[in-house]
Amino acid sequence: MADIALEHITKKYGDGFEAVKDLNLDISDGEFMILVGPSGCGKSTALRMVAGLEDITGGELKIGGEVMNDRAPKDRDIAMVFQNYALYPHMTVRENMGFALKLAGAPKQEINDKVTEAARILDLQQHLDRKPANLSGGQRQRVAMGRAIVRNPKAFLMDEPLSNLDAKLRVQMRTEIARIQQRFETTTIYVTHDQTEALTLGDRIAVMRAGVLQQVGAPGELYAHPDNLFVAGFIGSPSMNFLPGEIDGDTLKLPLGDVQMPGSVRQRLSSGPGGGRNGVIVGMRPEDFEDAQLVPDRGRGITFTTNIDVLESMGSEFYVYFNVGTEKVASRELEELANDAGAAELPTQEGSQVTARLEAASRVRQGQDAELWFNAEHIHLFDPENGKTLLGGDGHVDEAPSSPPQGLAGSDDT
Amino acid sequence: MKPTAQQKFGWSGAFAVIIVVSLVPVFWLIMLSLKTPASATDGAFIPHHWTLSNYHDIFSAGLFTSALRNSIGIALISTALAVVIASSAAYAIARLDFPGKRAILAVALGVTMFPQISLVGPLYNLWRQIGLFDTWPGLIIPYLTFALPLSIYTLSAFFREIPWELEQAAEVDGATPFQAFMKIIAPLATPGLVTTFIIVFLLCWNDFIFAISLTSSNAAQTVPAALAQFPGASQFTQPIGDIAAAAVVVTIPVMIIVILFQRRIVSGLTAGAVKG
Ligand SMILES: Nc1ncnc2c1ncn2[C@@H]1O[C@H](COP(=O)(O)OP(=O)(O)OP(=O)(O)O)[C@@H](O)[C@H]1O
Ligand SMILES: [Mg+2]
Numbered sequence: 001m002a003d004i005a006l007e008h009i010t011k012k013y014g015d016g017f018e019a020v021k022d023l024n025l026d027i028s029d030g031e032f033m034i035l036v037g038p039s040g041c042g043k044s045t046a047l048r049m050v051a052g053l054e055d056i057t058g059g060e061l062k063i064g065g066e067v068m069n070d071r072a073p074k075d076r077d078i079a080m081v082f083q084n085y086a087l088y089p090h091m092t093v094r095e096n097m098g099f100a101l102k103l104a105g106a107p108k109q110e111i112n113d114k115v116t117e118a119a120r121i122l123d124l125q126q127h128l129d130r131k132p133a134n135l136s137g138g139q140r141q142r143v144a145m146g147r148a149i150v151r152n153p154k155a156f157l158m159d160e161p162l163s164n165l166d167a168k169l170r171v172q173m174r175t176e177i178a179r180i181q182q183r184f185e186t187t188t189i190y191v192t193h194d195q196t197e198a199l200t201l202g203d204r205i206a207v208m209r210a211g212v213l214q215q216v217g218a219p220g221e222l223y224a225h226p227d228n229l230f231v232a233g234f235i236g237s238p239s240m241n242f243l244p245g246e247i248d249g250d251t252l253k254l255p256l257g258d259v260q261m262p263g264s265v266r267q268r269l270s271s272g273p274g275g276g277r278n279g280v281i282v283g284m285r286p287e288d289f290e291d292a293q294l295v296p297d298r299g300r301g302i303t304f305t306t307n308i309d310v311l312e313s314m315g316s317e318f319y320v321y322f323n324v325g326t327e328k329v330a331s332r333e334l335e336e337l338a339n340d341a342g343a344a345e346l347p348t349q350e351g352s353q354v355t356a357r358l359e360a361a362s363r364v365r366q367g368q369d370a371e372l373w374f375n376a377e378h379i380h381l382f383d384p385e386n387g388k389t390l391l392g393g394d395g396h397v398d399e400a401p402s403s404p405p406q407g408l409a410g411s412d413d414t
Numbered sequence: 415m416k417p418t419a420q421q422k423f424g425w426s427g428a429f430a431v432i433i434v435v436s437l438v439p440v441f442w443l444i445m446l447s448l449k450t451p452a453s454a455t456d457g458a459f460i461p462h463h464w465t466l467s468n469y470h471d472i473f474s475a476g477l478f479t480s481a482l483r484n485s486i487g488i489a490l491i492s493t494a495l496a497v498v499i500a501s502s503a504a505y506a507i508a509r510l511d512f513p514g515k516r517a518i519l520a521v522a523l524g525v526t527m528f529p530q531i532s533l534v535g536p537l538y539n540l541w542r543q544i545g546l547f548d549t550w551p552g553l554i555i556p557y558l559t560f561a562l563p564l565s566i567y568t569l570s571a572f573f574r575e576i577p578w579e580l581e582q583a584a585e586v587d588g589a590t591p592f593q594a595f596m597k598i599i600a601p602l603a604t605p606g607l608v609t610t611f612i613i614v615f616l617l618c619w620n621d622f623i624f625a626i627s628l629t630s631s632n633a634a635q636t637v638p639a640a641l642a643q644f645p646g647a648s649q650f651t652q653p654i655g656d657i658a659a660a661a662v663v664v665t666i667p668v669m670i671i672v673i674l675f676q677r678r679i680v681s682g683l684t685a686g687a688v689k690g
Pocket of ligand 1: 017037038
């Protein structure tokens with residue numbers, strides 16, 4: 001077990017493409033760190049550099065305080081779970097799991113004990129003498145995990161280990177991985193492009209985009225205080241709505257109406273970096289909307305009437321979509337985000353459609369006008385020029401997300 | 415979709431025709447080898463007088479036995495060399511990214527298509543000058559010129575099929591690159607190695623042009639070359655029976671090799687390694 005430090009790590013591929021740019025990341029001993037970002041942002045490249053499967057172009061990689069840049073993978077004492085499992089097809093499950101120990105010259109008895117123990121943890125006892133070809137996807141995935149845990153390595157590296165499983169199995173294995181990581185307390189770097197996985201699994205999350213680290217923090221922190229438009233749009237499901245806004249003194253002018261900014265927001269705005277701006281991009285999470293009828297005290301928010309385009313019932317909650325009569329927010333950042341994240345996820349692409357999550361008790365109907373309320377305490381403000389947040393830290397992080405559970409755990413992969 | 419009875423019937427018919435067409439010459443050859451020299455040209459499929467005298471003839475004359483020994487030795491050595499050397503070359507081509515990789519493959523394939531007959535003349539002169547004429551190396555070297563490129567080409571295709579992650583997984587598991595190759599890649603590439611071995615062996619075994627031009631005695635003459643020089647029983651009889659018997663004998667090692675290795679040429683050996 002060891003800590004992992006990436007210091008100014010850069011990767012330039014042979015064709016001159018810079019896949020990872022000046023990446024700084026400190027992962028402490030036993031921590032579960034998630035690398036998340038859209039496809040092609042350099043997550044796998046970063047992970048493979050830690051594993052030693054990819055040369056490091058610049059910067060320093062330390063595992064347990066030792067510089068590892070020029071060590072071969074076998075001398076780094078790390079275990080890796082590949083996206084496609086990479087099980088040895090000509091070996092049985094037992095041999096697959098014991099391969100590393102055998103290479104290390106461990107005595108037969110010890111190999112046998114450790115493999116048996118790992119198989120017990122992973123519920124693979126009955127399958128020890130089968131070949132990978134005869135296993136189900138979930139079982140193969142567990143063998144891949146088993147291969148990692150028998151060795152008790154300094155770190156686990158996992159590259160989208162669940163992406164080949166169907167949705168149900170993925171949720172199940174996600175819990176399994178969390179359980180195993182907690183049990184072994186092994187430093188783990190886990191790559192995924194699934195933000196739900198990231199939010200539910202990680203101690204901390206590092207969001208990457210186009211080779212550049214955007215923000216590192218605990219899931220709740222990224223959710224409540226995204227540093228920029230990209231992180232704001234990437235974390236949370238459904239993703240954050242963005243609308244153009246204007247600051248006029250203490251008032252925020254929105255297409256939905258004007259709203260008095262609550263004290264907490266005003267204070268964070270003044271401590272933030274870009275104070276004094278007028279035109280801003282306003283970020284509103286779907287879960288911070290509510291049916292106005294269900295809100296007893298509408299004081300610290302904005303109440304507005306709109307026509308509901310589409311209503312989706314999830315049983316426990318409603319998702320409603322409505323249009324706001326305004327041009328869509330123009331921001332280079334946001335366009336890139338839309339491209340990165342897949343346009344479908346971002347309403348801002350096609351005009352200004354807004355997604356809101358309402359309680360199931362709500363009486364709103366599709367196609368009819370409804371009165372909705374938005375909690376202004378949870379408003380996010382971004383600089384339209386560079387996409388950075390305009391809000392400084394509020395000093396009491398814990399208080400900020402009133403309804404993080406929905407955003408964090410509410411949406412499972414479907 | 416299950417084949418209908420009619421489709422089954424059609425396919426069986428087609429297979430039967432193919433089998434008959436390919437087996438008739440073989441049986442013809444066998445029957446011919448069992449005829450007496452006098453009746454060899456009588457046109458009958460079944461010999462009137464069954465005899466093993468042709469076989470007795472070829473093995474009692476020294477020419478054929480030495481040719482058989484030369485053939486087996488030269489073909490085996492050429493093939494083994496080609497497969498061993500080519501497997502490392504093909505592995506590099508499949509795994510490493512280096513400039514000129516495509517060019518190497520293209521040249522390799524081009525070389526195998528080079529008309530061998532145009533090489534024979536110069537080689538004959540050169541071999542006589544440097545003393546390689548009528549020696550084993552004198553045949554093994556030219557054989558390598560087509561065996562190597564062909565092996566590289568087929569093997570690199572096989573290596574490319576093996577997921578690279580397997581090797582990387584092995585390295586992360588603590589294997590040196592050599593261990594990863596020996597314990598993971600080589601076992602998985604066995605079907606490819608065997609297939610290549612058989613193809614190359616057959617090519618060397620059947621070569622006639624080099625063998626007839628670059629050898630002259632039983633020191634290095636291989637069976638195809640020796641067959642052409644079989645003497646008849648008298649000046650006026652063709653050694654047809656002897657040639658047929660020799661042809662049957664040389665087919666046997668090939669058949670043994672193919673049957674032995676056929677079971678190893680199973681596809682899908684990498685099944686279950688990766689998903690997706
Ligand atoms: N060998 C290579 N040569 C050149 N460019 C490469 C190479 N491997 C990857 N890249 C590029 O580097 C970038 C990052 O690739 P990487 O595999 O790290 O992405 P990723 O974040 O893991 O994406 P995904 O979620 O799709 O797996 C991509 O744009 C890719 O095209
Ligand atoms: Mg990847």
